Amino acid sequence: MTNTFSTYESRLILSLRMLDVPGDKIGQIVAEVQAHVAETGEDPEAAFGAPDEYAKQFDGGAKARGAFHKASFIGIPLIAGGAFVFVQSVFAFAKPDDVPGYPSVLGMLLIAIVLVAAGFYFQVGTLDPRQADPVLDPATVKKWSYYLGEPSC
């Protein structure tokens, strides 16, 4: 499989992403375009039509969108937990006698920072389809870089 993407392929990938087509499916669609163009010498737009119009035939639908929403069940509780601990640390700092049994304020702040950071890292990392659902080269089943002209990882 080639390791760079043409302008047409990049536009096609973007259009497919906007339709929530899964990454492995995107890889197959792009690879088919590459193979057909290489064999026929045709202009991809002449053979397949405008990228956004061609992409519509592969609409991923609700099933694909559900994969990203599941990440929220982990990321959001982490963020919420961190926020809760942060609030408790504020109370502990302001009225230490009213919050018995808790570790030091500094310890609580550190816990809060770790929880919130983990939550955001997970939330952003998994909501970004490029990380959660990368475009895969169907021949190697490895992640394909899909930035215009950039070689694959």
Add this chain to the structure above:
Amino acid sequence: MSTEQQWPPEWLRGVLELCTLQIVSAGETYGYAVIQQLEAAGLGKIKGGTLYPILSRLEDDGLLKSSWREGDNGPGRKFFAITAEGRKRLADRTERWQQFSQSVAAVMNTTTGATR
């Protein structure tokens, strides 16, 4: 003007899936080879943008299975083969197509007769 445009698109939409299934049933093959066979059969030059989504739908429906093979100097090819479910569907639709086309022919012959 491409040959594909000589046939009404609604006719082609109605038969391409069945024809594609039939062609693949003859032996493992790939997209461009199917396009060439359809053209050789007189259906015109089907565009990649028309044929590949059909292959994808047939695969999603379990009627075809696919495998990738690396090319020697360039992109690989996605090969398709018919499944057992695909053969059942093909046999059923082929029989029904025979009946359908006979019915259409009967209507066309009757109409032609009435206008004379």
